[in-house]
Every structure is written in C-alpha cells, then in structure tokens.
Amino acid sequence: MKKISRKGFLRVAAMTARSATTAAALAACQNSGEAAASSAASGNAGIYTPGTYTATETGMGTVTVTMTFSDSAITEVKVDTSKETIDVAVNSAEEFQEALMAAQSAEIDGVSGASITSKAVKKAAASCIEQAMGLAVEEEETVAVDDGTPAWLGHEPEIADSEIVETLDTEVLVVGGGTGGLFAACSAGENGAKTLVIDKLTSGGVRDDLGAIDSRYQKEWGTKIDKFDYITEMTKTAAGRLDQRLVKLWAEESGEAIDWYGDRLAERGVELWHEAGGDDEGSRYIHFATGHSPKWEGSDDGEGNQLNGAKVLTDYALTLGVEFRYNTPMVKLIKENGRVTGAIAENEDGGYVRINASKGVIVATGGYSLNYDMLEALQPENLAIVGLNGSIPGATGDGIKACIWAGGKFDETHSMMMFDRAALKPDAVPGRAQIESGETSMFWMGSQPFLKVNSKGERFFNESGTYEGILHADEFNKDHCHYTIFDSDWTTYIQSFKTHGCSRMFPFPNGAEPNRTYQSMEESFPGMIEKGVLFQCDTIAELAEKLGLPADALEATVERYNELYDKGVDEDFGKESFRLSAVRKAPFYGVKNTGFILCTMDGIQIDQNMNAVDTNNEPIPGLYVVGNDSGAYFSATYPNLSTGAACGRTVTFGRRAGRIAATCGI
Known part of the structure; x- marks a missing residue:
C-alpha cells in the first residue's frame, strides 16, 4: 500500500478527484468504447475502488461522513452532524454534502460559524477518499517516544514563528467566552x-x-x-x-x-x-x-x-x-x-x-x-x-x-456533575456509546423522590437523597441503572415533596419560578411514550413486563411501599414522610433511569x-x-x-x- 503524508494526500486527492470528474464528464459524451479509451489514455481509470466508505471524526461532538465512489468519481455523499452541540453545526449537513459533491474532494470551504465542525467534516471526507484510493496516510506530526505522557494529554504543539500569520497585543486575554x-x-x-x-x-x-x-x-x-x-x-x-x-x-x-x-x-x-x-x-x-x-x-x-x-x-x-x-x-x-x-x-x-x-x-x-x-x-x-x-x-x-x-x-x-435525569429504553445500558447514540431522553422529574427500584424490582436506596447519590449507588446494580415508578397522582405528590434548586417543579416560597414546571413535564409524556422510554400501564405487572423487571418482586415492593406511605414512616430507608408517595392509582408509569452530565x-x-x-x-x-x-x-x-x-x-x-x-x- 502506497504511503503519503496527510497534506500531500489532500492535495493529490483533490487534484486526482477533479481530474477524474473531468474525465468522467468527457466520457459521458462518447460511446462506451471511446469512453474507455479516453479514460485509459488520461490515466484516470481505476482511481477509486468502487464502493461506500465511512469515517467519523471529532468536532464539538462527532461527525460522520459516508461517501460512495465509482472508479472515477464521488457519486454520493452523506454527512451526519446530528451529534454536534450547536444548532448551526447540526443544521449544516446538507451544505457540506453539496460542497463535497461539487468539489469532488475534501478541499471545501467551511460553513460560517461552524469552523470546528468544518474541519472534522473535511478530515472525515479525506479519510473516505483515502480508503477509496487505497492510500495509507501518515500523520505529519512526529510520533513521540513513549515518555509516560497520557494519550488524552499528548504533547504541546510545536509552532514555528514562520507559521504565525498574525500577531495581536492586548493586556488581558480571556480564553473562553462562556460563564x-x-x-x-x-x-x-x-x-x-x-x-x-x-x-x-x-x-x-x-x-x-x-x-x-x-x-x-x-x-x-x-x-x-x-x-x-x-x-x-x-x-x-x-x-x-x-x-x-x-x-x-x-x-x-x-x-x-x-x-x-x-x-x-x-x-x-x-x-x-x-x-x-x-x-x-x-x-x-x-x-x-x-x-x-x-x-x-x-x-x-x-x-x-x-x-x-x-x-x-x-x-x-x-x-x-x-x-x-x-x-x-x-x-x-x-x-x-x-x-x-x-x-x-x-x-x-x-x-x-x-x-x-x-x-x-x-x-x-x-x-x-x-x-x-x-x-x-x-x-x-x-x-x-x-x-x-x-x-x-x-x-x-x-x-x-x-x-x-x-x-x-x-x-x-x-469527578463530574451528574443529575439523575436521563431516561433509557429498557434494553439500553449507560455509557459513552449510549450517549453518542442519541437514543436517551431527558427525564427532568428523575430527581423527584418517587419509588425507585433496581433490576430485581427491589427498593435499594433512600430516594430523597442527592442527585448523584442514587447514581453512585447504581454502581452496585446489575445494569448500572435504576427504575422510577409512580402513579397518576404524581402531580399532587410532586408539590408535597418540596424539593430544591432545579429539581423543583412548582414555585418557591417567595414566588420564584422553577426551571421547569410539572405541567410542562406532563406535556412531554406522549413523546416519551412514543419513543419507548416512558411506559404507561394499567397494572404493575404489565409495567414490570415493559421495563423488563420481575413482576412478582415489583408488585411486592409496591405493596410494601404503599404500606409505609399509609404509616407515614419509612421503616426501610428512613425517607422523610412528606416525600413518601403511594403507587395505587392507575395508570402507572415507569422509566429506566441513569445519569445526565452537566460538566466536569x-x-x-x-x-x-x-x-x-x-x-x-x-x-x-x-x-x-x-x-x-x-x-x-x-x-x-x-x-x-x-x-x-x-x-x-x-x-x-x-x-x-x-x-x-x-x-x-x-
């Protein structure tokens, strides 16, 4: 396999692809015999191995480019920017697709306002072209001898004075325009x-x-x-x-x-x-x-x-x-x-x-x-x-x-800041792959102290604890998750729970508004049910089946929890009486919960x-x-x-x- 530097590859790929496009256009004007002769004479036959190739690069999230090739041209481009983290980047896919097709190379102009995404798209496109051309690309950076530097850190870039295109002078430089x-x-x-x-x-x-x-x-x-x-x-x-x-x-x-x-x-x-x-x-x-x-x-x-x-x-x-x-x-x-x-x-x-x-x-x-x-x-x-x-x-x-x-x-x-507000499909497991899949939903009321059980259908934690407490306790659960169970009187219970901060879903004592109301949460239920992350059932047994929990165990847990609610005393985990709630009134609801990252x-x-x-x-x-x-x-x-x-x-x-x-x- 021929080796070439990445910059050299990009230049060669761009020139070759454009030449191939020209040859293909000329060939279209000729009969098949003349086309083959023309293409062979110009040296452009077999530039690519026909097929579909895919590459993923890191932008602000991840960017995936998929290209389909004939032996002499890029015939189709698909760009997935859905996992980027700003709207201008997420909505740029079609613009990138059109630009790559028109250029027939990875050398395209970036999308205004999405420079990081643009670089990722071009790099992924270059990788697709590389695969189609059968080239192994050598990274230009010198690979350092292993000196114990962690891979995530890498080495400080070396930038020569000759590479500086502009110099600015200020007194205070602030790097990052956020909070x-x-x-x-x-x-x-x-x-x-x-x-x-x-x-x-x-x-x-x-x-x-x-x-x-x-x-x-x-x-x-x-x-x-x-x-x-x-x-x-x-x-x-x-x-x-x-x-x-x-x-x-x-x-x-x-x-x-x-x-x-x-x-x-x-x-x-x-x-x-x-x-x-x-x-x-x-x-x-x-x-x-x-x-x-x-x-x-x-x-x-x-x-x-x-x-x-x-x-x-x-x-x-x-x-x-x-x-x-x-x-x-x-x-x-x-x-x-x-x-x-x-x-x-x-x-x-x-x-x-x-x-x-x-x-x-x-x-x-x-x-x-x-x-x-x-x-x-x-x-x-x-x-x-x-x-x-x-x-x-x-x-x-x-x-x-x-x-x-x-x-x-x-x-x-x-450490990272995590809130217990993510809803998974029953067969999903938390982790990087799940985050990148885009299949998880926000479940804002996950922090409310409703009944929560493990995969055995058993209660295992005082639900009135901190947002992260139950998530760390999930480390001891089979699937690193827990399940939230509540009934149709949940809006009444949420008001009696008197939670704090962003978990609160009704006004504070002085009238300050919550980040999100319980009414708005209720409006999101149909979409969550349709997506398959929230289940509404007429019986606890049916709910257990939907969530993949043992029905007998969940029914016994609910019965015990209702008994504690009636007593007004949590004899099992010591939850405050005003944060207990019954699970009696159908329909019943259930969600498989995991964590939601806010920051490190x-x-x-x-x-x-x-x-x-x-x-x-x-x-x-x-x-x-x-x-x-x-x-x-x-x-x-x-x-x-x-x-x-x-x-x-x-x-x-x-x-x-x-x-x-x-x-x-x-």
Whole structure:
C-alpha cells in the first residue's frame, strides 16, 4: 500500500478527484468504447475502488461522513452532524454534502460559524477518499517516544514563528467566552484593561442558577447562611479534598458578584430571583438556599428575540471596549521566563495567531465533559453511570491541557456533575456509546423522590437523597441503572415533596419560578411514550413486563411501599414522610433511569488570586484559571443541595480574576 503524508494526500486527492470528474464528464459524451479509451489514455481509470466508505471524526461532538465512489468519481455523499452541540453545526449537513459533491474532494470551504465542525467534516471526507484510493496516510506530526505522557494529554504543539500569520497585543486575554469568561472580561474591562476574548465557537453561553451567600436578594427575603456551616458541609461532600480558603473566599465575595449581575440584568429589564428555601423542615439532608436565576420570559434583545446571559454580558463588555474573536480556538499558552505572556490560537482559515497579553491570560474553556477520551481515561466509573450529556458546547479540555503543558497542577481526583435525569429504553445500558447514540431522553422529574427500584424490582436506596447519590449507588446494580415508578397522582405528590434548586417543579416560597414546571413535564409524556422510554400501564405487572423487571418482586415492593406511605414512616430507608408517595392509582408509569452530565468538576489547582499553581503549589505568574477549568474546589460528588454552587463559584472567581489581572497582573 502506497504511503503519503496527510497534506500531500489532500492535495493529490483533490487534484486526482477533479481530474477524474473531468474525465468522467468527457466520457459521458462518447460511446462506451471511446469512453474507455479516453479514460485509459488520461490515466484516470481505476482511481477509486468502487464502493461506500465511512469515517467519523471529532468536532464539538462527532461527525460522520459516508461517501460512495465509482472508479472515477464521488457519486454520493452523506454527512451526519446530528451529534454536534450547536444548532448551526447540526443544521449544516446538507451544505457540506453539496460542497463535497461539487468539489469532488475534501478541499471545501467551511460553513460560517461552524469552523470546528468544518474541519472534522473535511478530515472525515479525506479519510473516505483515502480508503477509496487505497492510500495509507501518515500523520505529519512526529510520533513521540513513549515518555509516560497520557494519550488524552499528548504533547504541546510545536509552532514555528514562520507559521504565525498574525500577531495581536492586548493586556488581558480571556480564553473562553462562556460563564466564567464573560464575567472575567467585564471585570477586566471595568478595571481599565485592554481586554480580548477568544472563543472556539461563534458565541458564548452563560448558565442560570447562580449560587451566592449574602446577596441583596437573599437579604430581602431573610435568607441567612452561616459561611462556616456552609464550608463544613462542602468539606464533607468533597471528602476533604478541597481548599477551604477558596470556599471561604466564595462565601465572602459571591453576594457582590450576584448583585453586580442583577444590576446588568435590570439594565435590560430582566429580574433576578432568589430561589428561597425554608419549606422543607424535617429533611434529613442539609439544604442551602443559595440559588439565583434570571426571569428571561418576556425579555427582548431589541430584535424580537428573548435575551440570555451571554447577550446581556457581551453587550455590556462591548461598551467597555472589550473585543471578541470567535471561531478562534486556543492551541497553546506562551510562557517566557516562567511567566505566561499570551497564547497561540488558530483562526478560521487554519492559520496561527499569536496573542501577547501583557497583564495575563484567564483560561475559562469549560472543562472536558465533551472529551470522551479524557472521560474514559480519568473517570471510567462515572462514564458508566450516565447516558446523556448536557454540557455547554466547546467543553473538550483545551484549557486544562494547555495549562498542564504550561506547568499547571491538575487535580489528583476526578469527578463530574451528574443529575439523575436521563431516561433509557429498557434494553439500553449507560455509557459513552449510549450517549453518542442519541437514543436517551431527558427525564427532568428523575430527581423527584418517587419509588425507585433496581433490576430485581427491589427498593435499594433512600430516594430523597442527592442527585448523584442514587447514581453512585447504581454502581452496585446489575445494569448500572435504576427504575422510577409512580402513579397518576404524581402531580399532587410532586408539590408535597418540596424539593430544591432545579429539581423543583412548582414555585418557591417567595414566588420564584422553577426551571421547569410539572405541567410542562406532563406535556412531554406522549413523546416519551412514543419513543419507548416512558411506559404507561394499567397494572404493575404489565409495567414490570415493559421495563423488563420481575413482576412478582415489583408488585411486592409496591405493596410494601404503599404500606409505609399509609404509616407515614419509612421503616426501610428512613425517607422523610412528606416525600413518601403511594403507587395505587392507575395508570402507572415507569422509566429506566441513569445519569445526565452537566460538566466536569476537576481542573487546574489555583490559589486565592486565581493563579494556576505548579506541581510545587507555587503560582504561575500571568496565568489565571476559572470555572470548570479550575480545581481545588469539588471532589467525589456535586453538592446539589447548594443550588448553583458551581456556577456561583465560576462567576465569583471570574469576576475576581478579571479584577486582579487588570490591576495587579500577578
């Protein structure tokens, strides 16, 4: 088999394919004998081995290209972008198909706003052509001698000065225009620094549900949280694997960060609500009413569209002189004399851009929850109990890897935020393949404390626990899943459960609206039933059959659970009485449940100045890390009974990093 470099292959493939197309067109004008002679004379006969070839590459999710070939042309192209994570990429398949057919090669223009997807499509198309031409392509990168570097990390790219096509100068460079990046950029801009934000996508995104202590919204309602009680509970949740100084810092500065955001929202006519607690007296689990969420419904961006956090903060940042470059992924950090002085990024055309940042670089690329190679290497036990991924697009570990190459210390324990809200078909199993299949549905009320059983039809856990508690307990179940069982009175029970945060499905005590109402959940039932992930049956035995559970065991479990409900005491697992519910009124419902990924929680360890620290725990000058790229804060499991704990840390520390970088340049 002939070997050729990838760049050389792409050039040869493009030239050969175009030549073949011309020959085929000429041949069509001649009789069969003349066509064969013409094709043979031009040297284009048998360029391809006829057939259909497929290749998959990583974009923001995965991209699959399937090409069918005659001996001299590409005759059909199918592009699957359905697993990408932004709409412009998902909807680009037809455009790519037409471009590949017209070009008869992998050398096509990218789709505007989907540069990462474009590169993946071109690479997959090149692989199909390679297969059809019988070429073995050698990767141009030099294969390093095994030095113990993990495969998921790889080696820092070497980029020669001659490859730099543009140089930019700024004071503060923010890598990532999402939740942490936008708060950091606004803060740097407010403090007078020339600031540039680069992002690998076409725009950023800001999460709602932001946690804080002592915001004005909490004070107005009368919510009081003792910061040392909070630190103690966070330490328990993390099994001690956190830096308490960071949690204390968050407790002291988060209220100001939320108040500042509330001002920005108010300028656009948007209310920020505190998600009050206090109606769950008697719960066995400590809850902190830290959540704050904007009320977006009815807002307007001036062009008839509903506002969102990214729009509000980007518009505000622009008034401060902050500049933005999208479709510009960071490739590596620049470190000179022990200090991070900038970064090298890639522009939309594939050229390299050097960005000098005299005061510092703030890395906020969102963690690695969309990088399945990293998840398989670092968190295989967690990947085995999830079936759906709800990560913000772009979270592929770029920032963490760049910081490690620059000497940053990665957390030694690895964890992700998981919610128990994914619904599987009865024969499905959780894991990477299930996530990528697209067959899993969101089951928002999975976090409600209904009866939950294992594959034996037996109850095995206090359903009133944390979102992740039952998922980790699923590790002891045969199929790494559990099953949620409820009856037709479920809407009444949901209101008596008085859950917290985003699991709550009716208004909070102060009138704050939930993320999703139980009425909207009910509206989704027909679609879930049609898809085969929710079952509605007239008897428990029939429900057991649909879910693949032993009927006798499930009937006995339901009978026992109804007995406990009647007593008002959970003698078996100690669930609070107000979170018990009967399963008596037909029709009955059942769902096979697994986990839903929101983000990873481990990252580069930082100090109180938001500086990344090295393996000796010394700060790396000029390098700041915030959000899901940063570490030293969470471990083992997510403290979901503090609503917005992760997003609250991200915005508070993003704001702090922007201020310190702009004014101190540590």
